[in-house]
Amino acid sequence: MSEQSAKLSFEGKTFDLPVRVGTENERVLDITALRSSSGLISLDEGYGNTGSCQSRITYIDGERGVLRYRGYPIEELVEHSTFTETAYLLIFGELPTESQLSEFRGRLTEHQFLHENMRHHFEGFPPNAPPMAILSAMINTAGCFQPDLVQPSDDEHFLETVARLMSKVRTIAAASYKTSIGQAIMYPRFDLGYGSNLLHMMFSRPNRSWEVDAEIARALDQIFILHADHEQNCSTSTVRMVASSQANLYASVAAGVCALWGPLHGGANAAVIDMLSQIHERGGRVDSFIEKVKNKEEGVRLMGFGHRVYKNFDPRAKFIKQSCKAVLDKLGVHDPLLDIAMKMEDVALNDPYFVERKLYPNVDFYSGIIMRAIGIPVNMFTVMFAIGRIPGWIANWREVRMNPQGRIYRPRQIYAGPTSRAYIPIERRGGS
Numbered sequence: 001m002s003e004q005s006a007k008l009s010f011e012g013k014t015f016d017l018p019v020r021v022g023t024e025n026e027r028v029l030d031i032t033a034l035r036s037s038s039g040l041i042s043l044d045e046g047y048g049n050t051g052s053c054q055s056r057i058t059y060i061d062g063e064r065g066v067l068r069y070r071g072y073p074i075e076e077l078v079e080h081s082t083f084t085e086t087a088y089l090l091i092f093g094e095l096p097t098e099s100q101l102s103e104f105r106g107r108l109t110e111h112q113f114l115h116e117n118m119r120h121h122f123e124g125f126p127p128n129a130p131p132m133a134i135l136s137a138m139i140n141t142a143g144c145f146q147p148d149l150v151q152p153s154d155d156e157h158f159l160e161t162v163a164r165l166m167s168k169v170r171t172i173a174a175a176s177y178k179t180s181i182g183q184a185i186m187y188p189r190f191d192l193g194y195g196s197n198l199l200h201m202m203f204s205r206p207n208r209s210w211e212v213d214a215e216i217a218r219a220l221d222q223i224f225i226l227h228a229d230h231e232q233n234c235s236t237s238t239v240r241m242v243a244s245s246q247a248n249l250y251a252s253v254a255a256g257v258c259a260l261w262g263p264l265h266g267g268a269n270a271a272v273i274d275m276l277s278q279i280h281e282r283g284g285r286v287d288s289f290i291e292k293v294k295n296k297e298e299g300v301r302l303m304g305f306g307h308r309v310y311k312n313f314d315p316r317a318k319f320i321k322q323s324c325k326a327v328l329d330k331l332g333v334h335d336p337l338l339d340i341a342m343k344m345e346d347v348a349l350n351d352p353y354f355v356e357r358k359l360y361p362n363v364d365f366y367s368g369i370i371m372r373a374i375g376i377p378v379n380m381f382t383v384m385f386a387i388g389r390i391p392g393w394i395a396n397w398r399e400v401r402m403n404p405q406g407r408i409y410r411p412r413q414i415y416a417g418p419t420s421r422a423y424i425p426i427e428r429r430g431g432s
């Protein structure tokens with residue numbers, strides 16, 4: 001990063017602040033030394049204007065709708081790559097050679113089983129436990145079964161623990177689904193790819209194996225690629241925050257799962273289906289729902305719309321919309337929710353409320369319709385997002401831990417509570 005500087009004048013003094021420039025010419029005011037030189041700190045609730053780190057992993061240009069992993073455009077990766085290869089790229093920084101990829105695949109296959117004792121943990125959850133809760137808890141549980149690996153000490157160690165985590169997350173996800181519907185947990189197969197194996201473990205039964213359709217498996221693989229990383233979003237920032245305290249990889253990723261769960265983040269894919277289903281049940285009246293959103297009635301938002309960074313279009317949403325139509329055609333499914341979604345998109349994109357605020361469909365707007373058509377239940381949608389996001393979380397965890405200048409993440413605040421006051425004994429506190 002090359003350096004220029006900006007000047008800040010305050011109370012008759014001038015302070016020089018370095019301006020750093022990223023490899024894509026993004027200019028950043030470096031305020032690291034601002035407090036020690038001027039006594040001032042910055043305030044930016046929601047971090048909308050704060051660069052929390054320097055990262056070499058993912059680049060987004062929200063104004064132009066650009067998304068690149070390690071320099072490679074998302075459009076090229078989704079067309080030519082696989083989730084396993086993209087995961088390797090994100091985590092290790094370069095596309096793998098044939099032998100590196102085959103070794104990585106081999107490790108993913110080798111480590112797909114859970115320790116048999118982990119089955120008892122699944123039995124301890126109540127029948128309707130949310131799969132995101134199970135996923136987070138069981139990632140930490142999986143870490144307990146390999147304590148020597150959760151804090152990898154060298155490259156070989158790291159490769160091994162990455163393969164274990166990525167592979168087991170898929171097995172845990174399927175097992176959490178099976179547990180939630182009271183069916184037998186299925187073992188993974190050695191002859192299936194990453195996404196196909198997940199579908200097999202979710203939909204096969206001991207007495208009936210589920211035929212994995214190659215086109216559907218590819219569509220799921222592409223969904224995973226599109227979700228694999230997205231720079232400093234809420235869950236990735238959470239993973240980095242936890243990693244900065246030197247917490248282990250499994251604990252950091254489990255925290256990421258919890259952050260992803262919320263409806264403003266990964267939980268939006270399930271919230272979109274809930275929203276579309278409600279509109280459908282009430283006669284498909286899109287216009288009246290849009291009016292409700294615009295009037296901000298009861299805080300209703302158009303779920304699957306808007307993004308903190310994308311102010312033009314979300315390149316992931318473009319692809320997912322196409323894929324949605326292709327998957328539904330392939331499966332011969334006609335989903336009235338797709339019709340409602342397309343109508344809503346059309347109405348919103350021509351309405352000044354959404355146009356002025358630069359609100360476009362995001363990755364979650366159509367992904368749920370694809371997953372629903374495949375037969376994935378709504379409460380598993382965000383788990384699917386989490387499986388896709390694992391490589392990004394791992395890559396960010398590693399970046400934090402490999403940073404020789406790294407410090408614990410510890411933001412400051414502006415205190416707005418009461419000033420100092422004397423303790424009041426309970427008998428003198430009054431009240432009714």
Ligand code: CMC
Nearest residue numbers: 264265266268301302303304305306307308357362363364
């Ligand atoms: N529907 C209606 N109004 C919206 C929406 C929406 N989906 N999103 C933003 N707005 C309005 C908001 O009310 C505000 O209006 P005003 O200026 O009148 O107060 C303005 O647009 C700016 O909104 P904001 O809340 O300051 O924007 P943000 O950058 O803090 O929030 C967001 C980004 C994604 C949380 C938000 O757009 C949202 O809630 N979207 C719906 C949930 C969703 O789809 N989330 C998935 C995000 S993409 C995948 C992921 O990262 O997980």
